[in-house]
Amino acid sequence: IKRIIANIKSHLRDFNIEGLGDDAAIIDMGREYIVATADLLRQTSHFPEPMTHEQMGWKSVTVNVSDLAAMGAKPLGFLLSMGLPAHMKVEEFDELLKGVLKACEHYKIPLIGGDTKEADEIILAGTAIGITLKENVLLKSGSREGDLIGVTGQLGLAAAGMKILFSRIEEVPIADTSRVMDHALKPRARLKESLIIAKSHLVNAATDITDGLVSELNELIKASPKTIGIRLYEDKLPIPQEVEEIAKFIKEDPLELGLYYGEDFELLFTLPPENVTPLRAQLDFHIIGEVTTTGTIEIVDKEGRTYTLPVKGYEHLRG
Numbered sequence: 001i002k003r004i005i006a007n008i009k010s011h012l013r014d015f016n017i018e019g020l021g022d023d024a025a026i027i028d029m030g031r032e033y034i035v036a037t038a039d040l041l042r043q044t045s046h047f048p049e050p051m052t053h054e055q056m057g058w059k060s061v062t063v064n065v066s067d068l069a070a071m072g073a074k075p076l077g078f079l080l081s082m083g084l085p086a087h088m089k090v091e092e093f094d095e096l097l098k099g100v101l102k103a104c105e106h107y108k109i110p111l112i113g114g115d116t117k118e119a120d121e122i123i124l125a126g127t128a129i130g131i132t133l134k135e136n137v138l139l140k141s142g143s144r145e146g147d148l149i150g151v152t153g154q155l156g157l158a159a160a161g162m163k164i165l166f167s168r169i170e171e172v173p174i175a176d177t178s179r180v181m182d183h184a185l186k187p188r189a190r191l192k193e194s195l196i197i198a199k200s201h202l203v204n205a206a207t208d209i210t211d212g213l214v215s216e217l218n219e220l221i222k223a224s225p226k227t228i229g230i231r232l233y234e235d236k237l238p239i240p241q242e243v244e245e246i247a248k249f250i251k252e253d254p255l256e257l258g259l260y261y262g263e264d265f266e267l268l269f270t271l272p273p274e275n276v277t278p279l280r281a282q283l284d285f286h287i288i289g290e291v292t293t294t295g296t297i298e299i300v301d302k303e304g305r306t307y308t309l310p311v312k313g314y315e316h317l318r319g
Contacts, residue, residue, distance in 0.1 A: 019038065022139055023071055023207055023208060024036055024068060024070070025037070025270075033133075033134055034076075034129065037071075038127045039067065039126055040058065040123065040124075043122040043123070049165070050165055052095065053092045053099065055099060056096055056099060057096040057100035057124075057189060061128075063265075065128055066189035066210065069189050070138060070140075070206060072197065072210070073137075073198075074195065075107055075108060076130055077109065077128075078104055078111050078129075080100060080111065080114040081128065082125060082126075083116075083118070083119025083123030085120060085121060086255050116258070130182070138197065138206035139205060139206070140205055141205060141224055141225065143220050144203040144270070145226075145295050146290070147204055150265050150279075150286065152193050153286075154240045154243075154262070154286075155209075155239050155242060155257075155264055156247075156258035158261070158263035159182035159262070160246040162248055165185075168262035172249055173249060174242055177242070180243070183263075183264070187263060189265055191308045194267055200279055202279045204269075205220055205223070206269040207219055207267075207268050207269075210264075210265060212262040213264075214311055215311065218298065226293075227262065227293055229298070230291060230297040231294075233288065236287060237255070239257070297311065
């Protein structure tokens with residue numbers, strides 16, 4: 001991704017295109033921005049075996065709408081190009097399309113085009129287009145020293161579900177796995193929340209958590225024109241009990257699931273301390289840390305000890 005961005009910077013100088021390195025491109029249309037994003041999903045990488053074709057279709061829309069949400073954009077249209085194996089049954093294709101259309105109806109984004117080709121596995125390449133007033137756009141680059149860090153929901157649910165699914169574990173000894181499975185198999189973009197945040201003008205920077213919390217926090221650091229850092233507090237991270245129980249069963253650290261796995265599709269943002277109360281009057285969210293000037297990402301554990309966190313997460317084109 002870094003190599004692509006470095007190569008196209010000069011190419012875009014003569015066009016009204018901004019947002020390079022952000023969650024989506026923004027096209028200057030006067031008082032508004034057109035927001036455009038694309039995301040590609042492969043069956044072997046993104047769809048665990050128990051995932052139905054309908055759920056695959058749903059996810060292909062959600063991952064793209066989540067990028068619009070990260071920018072504070074209202075959806076305008078969705079295009080989907082599909083690579084489909086020759087042995088795919090008509091009934092499976094119908095289920096796939098059903099999932100796409102259900103998600104489009106859920107997010108109020110019309111399916112307006114696409115393409116189909118034969119492929120060795122199911123490949124879904126979506127493109128979502130949105131629009132926002134310039135003053136409402138959410139970018140990664142605005143975090144300031146002293147900002148607090150907010151997240152719209154709990155962390156690690158999708159990670160726990162995906163671990164179970166990809167490991168093909170048939171039974172997990174906890175009372176209820178429905179939430180982790182729902183987050184893994186039918187993720188939901190935080191579109192409603194993003195539009196509230198964008199119109200509030202209370203937030204300095206925002207992104208969505210797709211590649212892991214630490215990875216996305218590092219994106220906020222890199223996007224800032226000033227040297228900033230992040231300090232998280234372990235006891236403030238909203239990692240739910242079922243994630244703790246599943247992590248114990250599969251012998252993994254629940255903190256790792258919350259910090260590094262991704263697929264949560266929650267919104268991550270920074271805001272001045274005085275804006276927390278007015279924003280909380282409009283939506284629920286968790287404060288998990290603060291913006292510093294260290295240039296690194298630190299975490300204060302439950303015993304009060306401070307550690308520097310390594311930056312890792314999902315990286316495209318890395319084996």
